Amino acid sequence: MTTPPLFDGFDGLDEAGAGPRPRVTVAPGAVHVPDWLSLERQRELVTACRGWATGPVPMRHTRLPGGGVMSVRTVCVGWHWQPYRYTRTAADAGGARVAEFPDWLAELGRRALVAAYQDPAAGDGYDPDTALVNFYDGRATMGMHQDRDERSRAPVVSLSIGDSCVFRFGNTENRGRPYTDVELRSGDLFVFGGPSRLAYHGVPRVRPGTGNPATGLAGGRLNITLRVTGLTGTPAARRR
């Protein structure tokens, strides 16, 4: 029996409906954990992201120094990323200080590492302090890049909600091959750390209409990456 299209992307079954999609180590330190987030957790994250998207810093298309504009819309929590650095205030998006990074999100990050690396101690000491929340409409893509503006080389935890996408996970040398195309669906976790921490990656395609409105997201794709900036700020500095 094939999977009814209505359930594609959130029933935990593979394309043929034959069973759960397996956890896959795509490269050393890079792990895909399908269906890691419960529907309820996805709903909570959608609600949280809606809140962050409305302020204090608005969700916006990031402008690149070369004059280009990213097709995804982004809002940051904890630290604000703009190409190619982190600051506490969003100079390129209204100037407000970004929302505090909540403890529950750091805890989710620790649990993500335990699940991805299948090691109860994998989350020990992991203390993400920034989240980049990206929203992709059906036409948005993200070119191949490295996440390298963080001083820390602690793993990146990536959570996906809504429409499925092709996530291209490459090598640490250049934007080209070899790379692996992974389908990320609503609820999937992807972690990249260790030898894969600086691997090039991108999103060449989103598949409109494959999400589940029960997540609270009627359309589009939400991706949240948790990272450790390695930057410090005293409470006073944090307000700057």
Ligand SMILES: O=C(O)CCC(=O)C(=O)O
């Ligand atoms: O949307 C994704 O899955 C990846 C996002 C990403 O690479 C980034 O925000 O740096």
Ligand SMILES: [Fe+2]
């Ligand atoms: Fe990235």
